[in-house]
Amino acid sequence: MKVSYFPGCTLKTHAKDLDTYARKCAEILGITLEEIEEWQCCGGAFTTAKNESATKLSSVRALKAAKDKGQALVTVCSACHNVIKQTNYTMATDAEVRMKVNNYMAPEEPYAGETQVYHYLELIRDVVGFDKVREKVVNPLKGQKIGAYYGCLLLRPNSVMKMDDPENPQIIEDLIRALGATPVVYPYRNECCGGYTVIEDPEFAGRKSKIITESAKGHGVDRLVTACPLCKYNLVKNGSEVPVVYFTELMAEALGVKEMA
């Protein structure tokens, strides 16, 4: 199965592991990620204001490119996913934004939110299935206690993201289990790391991140996994005593493709 793929700015630079392992693992699971040509940065954050259309254009271009190929659109980065899914929802439900964006882009056929948007994790759960992942595991991560760090962007706003129960998510825990490891649930797994405020107020972001990593450590987590480069940066930069890796890296270890990278 082929899907359109939007890697995003950071996956081409600081988060190459997130990208490379996503592609390798997808191939093993029978999915080809076809990178969208000439994609543009999503902007990192969805602007909720109803009278903004310019900030939605890059996402709509990617969504439309996937629609033109008749493919679903897949993202791996939490932020890209949040922006693109919220933009798609807006294009489907907000007639004013839809009109402004289509007036500007002037496509042959107006775009109205038709593309199916998946986070890579959703693709694994809903299209591939965790049973298939389990079958493909060559190095089960036996005995490893892994904590999923969801943060905010994957889950919220739930009315749009609809990925999982936003207060008690299971999707990454289910993946961890399929890879042969033991998921550890700890209280701060769906709280914000401080995000972009690190630019202006690193101490603030530092306090937020510290609460999360200490919570994970206190619950006996060996390693944390995340889908977000900025979460990883904030957690690691603020002295996490628990190593933090991308969930795709964990998959690559279990599926036996890490050493080839």
Added chain:
Amino acid sequence: MDNKNSNLQAEIVRMSGVNPRKCMRCGKCSATCPAYDEMEYHPHQFVYMVENGELEPLMKSKSIYKCLTCFACVDRCPRGVEPAKLVEAVRLAVIRQQGKNHLKPEDIPPIVDEDLPQQAIVTAFRKYAK
């Protein structure tokens, strides 16, 4: 409230899509806000201050740059008020004005370290500048 303020209030409400009058003042948004300690005005205060047209203190407050847009207040509000969207609308009412960008390109080089992901920079510009 004078006309100018009342127009601005209407604009903020319109662009946010929030109806502040749905709020029942339970305070759950502020209780769950990870930026609570950093804020002079908290999410529940944004809701009633916008409703009352008390915009100037909000627009002058550093609180508008502390919201993480983590949507915790949005998802946990029992009345579906969506306070984060109001905070964003107030911030946009400020930074859309000429010369009111809160972050400038020249602010970036001194703070960049080799690990800082692009994502942090683009997101901060989207939040803090027009």
